[in-house]
Structure formats: C-alpha cells, structure tokens
Amino acid sequence: MFSVFSSISVAYLLNIILAIFIVFLERKDPTATLAWVLVLLVLPGVGFVLYLLLSQNFSRKKLFTMKINARKTFGDFLKKQQDSVNSNKLIFIDKNNEIHKDIIKMNLFRNQSFFTQDNKVQIFTDGREKFEEFFKCIEGAKESIHVMYYIVKNDDLGKKLIALLEKKAQEGVEVRFLYDSIGGRSLNKKSLEGLLNAGGKVGKFFSSLIPLINFKINYRNHRKIVVIDGKIGFVGGFNVGNEYLGLNKRFGYWRDTHVKIIGSAVIDLQRRFFLDWGNATKEDLSYQPKYFPELNVKEEESGAGIQIVSSGPDERDETIKQNYVKLISSARKSVLIQTPYFAPDESVMEALRIAALSGVDVNIMIPNKPDHLFVHWATYYYAGELLKYGVKIYTYENGFLHAKTVVIDGTVASVGTANFDVRSFKLNFEVIAIIYDTETAEKLEKVFYDDVKVSLKLTRELYLQRGIAIKFKESISRLLSPLL
Structure with a gap:
C-alpha cells in the first residue's frame, strides 16, 4: 500500500x-x-x-535548407518581384485583385512565395475524377514524378498508385515518393519493394528508429503535393485511399477539393517538395534546371495569379493562419469557408466576428459527422459561438466534408491542406495555393452554394436545443482544442 x-x-x-x-x-x-x-x-x-x-518545440530549428545555388536562382527572381511590388509596377491580369496587393507583398517578403499569373487551374471536388486525371498525368510523365501525401493506404487505391509509379520507374522516369510516417503507417517494405527495385526512391517523413514509438508523432507532414515533369502540379485535400473514392461505409461520399495547376506556380510546389524530400532522405538535390522551367514569366501573360504558401512548427510565424486572417479581413461582400475541423484561435475568431459585424456575409460549412470525436465537438462549439454574430453555419449532409477552401468576394480563393484549427496553424506542416483569379474564385463559390443545397443550416435556435451531454463534450473538447 x-x-x-x-x-x-x-x-x-x-x-x-x-x-x-x-x-x-x-x-x-x-x-x-x-x-x-x-x-x-x-x-x-x-x-x-x-x-x-x-510536445516538442521546433521554432528554433531550421528543418529545411536550400542549397546556395538554388537560393541564388530563386532569390534573383524574388528580388525582381519584390522591387516590382515596391515600385508599384506589378501588373495585374485580373484587375479585381489589385486590392490584394498587400497580401501578395506579405507572402513575397515573409514566405518567399512567387507571384505568377500564367497559370491554368482545374478544380476537382470528386475523388474518382481527381484520381482519374491524376493517374492520367502520371502515365504521361516523361522525365520526373514527385509525389508527397500525408496518408497513403495500403489498399486498392494505394496499391494502384505505387504500381503505376513502379511502372514509370521501369520506363526510366525519375520517381520520388514521400509519405508521412504516421499517415502512411500501413505501408511496409513489401508494399514498396517493387518501386525500389525499379529504381524509384522512397522517403518517410519523421520516421522513428524505435518501432511503435515516435517522439514526433504530434508533428505531421500534412502536405499533399505532386509535381510531374516540373510542369504539372496537384495540391489540395485528397489523400490516397479507398475512402477518398467514397468506398468507406462509415463516411459515405467523400467531398473534398483539389486543384491541378499548369504554369509557373508549379515551380514553388517543386521547391516545397524538394525541401521536404531533402529533410526526409538527406539526398543532395542541388538546383538542377531540368526540374524547374526557366523563371522568365511575363507579367502580362494571361492566366490565374497564384502564390504557394507553406507553414510549419519550425517557423517563427504562423504563415497560413496569417493569410487566412488577412483574407477574411479584406472581405467586403462575402466569406465562404469549408473545413472539416474548425477549432481556431482567438485571432481567427475575432477576424470572423468583425467581418460579420461589418455586414460581410460570412458562411462556414463543416461536416455533419465526425472522424475525430474531440475535434468534432470542438468544431461545434466554435461554430455555435459565431452564430451569435450572424455567421451562417452549414453542416454538410451528403457524406463527409474534407475540403479546405476559402473564397473571398468571389475574386480570390485558397485551396490546400490546412484546416481552420490550431493543429494546422501550429503543429502540422501545411501548404495552400492562394489563387488570385475571379474565374476560379467564382467556380469555387458555385461549388460552395451547390453544397449548401445538400446541407443543413444550423440556426441559433437549433444549436441551443442540444442536450447536456453534448454541451459537456463541447466544453471538454474546447479546453483541449489547442492540443487536438
């Protein structure tokens, strides 16, 4: 005793x-x-x-480094753009986005994000359509295929991807495949053996030397980036697994958002991939022109304006959160947000409250079913708090909503991997594409309102009718939300 x-x-x-x-x-x-x-x-x-x-603190660690010659090449192009912005000589193809010049400037100087306007954007909201196009692009690869996903399941879809990568490696295409050690835990040596034997290269982000114990388990590479031949890029919310095709009965139809990009914005996706790849594999990927198109973008060339913005716990600033706050604060007419997890910090909540109180039509769509219980109840708590300020909350009823999108005034949008929660802002390694293009923003706006048709509007009256048990779950989850 x-x-x-x-x-x-x-x-x-x-x-x-x-x-x-x-x-x-x-x-x-x-x-x-x-x-x-x-x-x-x-x-x-x-x-x-x-x-x-x-709990580890990466804020003082520089996890990702770039070779000197790569820094010089990218730096020259960045310096040219920075000078163009400072001297008010930046020409906007889409005049609606001149108002967002300050966001572009912030990302140019603080996140070293190029701003290019020669991009073509294709939106995917259905898993079958996304993977059909994705596999088609891989089949057509001639030189290199670089794939990074947070989750890759060892199921039919995951095996199909790895088999296709193996086939392309056998054809002589350079293949690099990077996955997160937690999200890809179902993969093993046997499942990757064929790809490796074919000459493909495999990296695992934050792998552990001790089986079943990973001291970096809370810090996940949540990015989903694919770059093919340095010319075609994919980024968004879809991972790789049967459930993303709607084949999991628990979730039903899987509603996500992904974009395919053709244009100079792919340069930044390639750069982000190489930084993550270098950290995971220690492979010396000095700047090689074959991986990057020439940086000779003409400002007047027609297309969508894009900046690729990334953030992680190794950085001083919460860059993606800052972009979300800045975008919300810039709204004059409408804010449309879709996210599976909504447990933001006070700065985001205040930006949303101020926008709503200023007469901006603020709309947030969340799932009607949980995949992580604590995060689900925290999401309902924070959504319920915003109902007091006139924010419109919708719960998606046609399956599971996993999209991470923001649309502001129908002129600028964000599509990527980051949710509206502290985990995405502080703990995960994330990436988003900010798209300064009215045509693309209007398409995403239409997607949102089409989803409203299969959603339930959560009113203040409905929210107040919840029982004691739900209120208790929300309260506990709210207290733990900084750790979720």
Missing part, C-alpha cells in the same frame, strides 16, 4: 515540476500552456508521458 502511494506521489511530483517548466520556461501560447497543465493535473503520470510524446 505504501509503495502505491509513493508511486502516485512521484507521479504528481513529476507533473508539478513539468507544469512549472511549461509555464515559466517554454514559450508556448497561453492557451496551449493551460491545456497542458490541465492534462497533467487530470492524468498524473500519463500526462507526463503524453507531453514527452506530443
């Missing part, structure tokens, strides 16, 4: 020491600090282990 009490006392002592460390030494966000202290107090011993597994 004495030994039991001694063990409990030691656990509490460890928790107290760790709580003091978190509060006074780690420079965490106050909400995250309070959430961790709550976990430590409620789960003595277990909370200590969870902290060791789930």
